[in-house]
Amino acid sequence: MAVSTGLSGQDPELDRTAAIRWAPRRAAHVLLAGALTAGVLLAVQATGKDLATTAFVVRDSAGLMGLAAIGAAVCGGRYAWPLPFAWLAFSFFAPSPTSAPTQVATWMLLPPGTAAGTWTALTLTVAGTTAYALAGPRR
Secondary structure: OOHHHHOOOOOHHHHHHOOOOHHHHHHHHHHHHHHHHHHHHHHHHOOOOOOOOHHHHHHHHHHHHHHHHHHHHHHOHHHOOHHHHHHHHHHHHOOOOOOHHHHHHOHHHOOOOOHHHHHHHHHHHHHHHHHHHHHOOOO
């Protein structure tokens, strides 16, 4: 969520006059931010505390970054953080994940390798990266 505020364009005129298209840059920005987030968490874990598996950290970092990118495309970079925060908060209070809809709702808390959790995170990552890359941040 802290990285999501960086998903805002600085200048609309700069976006229109750039010699290189912005869509690949925006996609790289989202993917790099997700990788950086996962890297920091894995580096902390390398200090000796086994907090979560690598697959869990990578899946959740990618999915949450996709949610932040969707938030930036819809609400702007300044307000990109509420969407991942709200989904995380909801997942703590959602009923136990026994059906497919509740597994999708609580994908962040499911064990790694769970199909619903993996596919939900992958879908959010692809959708968020695509939306932000093509539309850019809302102004």
